[in-house]
Amino acid sequence: MTSLTVPREEIVEMLERNANSTGLGLRAFYELGKEDRLDNPLLRDLWLIWGDVLTESDLPAVA
Numbered sequence: 001m002t003s004l005t006v007p008r009e010e011i012v013e014m015l016e017r018n019a020n021s022t023g024l025g026l027r028a029f030y031e032l033g034k035e036d037r038l039d040n041p042l043l044r045d046l047w048l049i050w051g052d053v054l055t056e057s058d059l060p061a062v063a
Contacts, residue, residue: 011053018046027059 012026019029022040032038033047033054
């Protein structure tokens with residue numbers, strides 16, 4: 001088995017980029033992922049693989 005190390009910041013940036021490309025934004029992606037309500041297959045897969053990396057401190061402030 002091969003091990004891969006990716007900086008946490010790169011993972012968060014990738015998640016944000018993909019969430020933004022669908023119009024959700026990182027906070028909505030996080031909230032829908034936690035509620036198991038992501039209906040976009042790509043975002044759902046990203047959540048399953050990388051969702052545990054995100055924390056509240058990674059999210060933009062609520063306006």
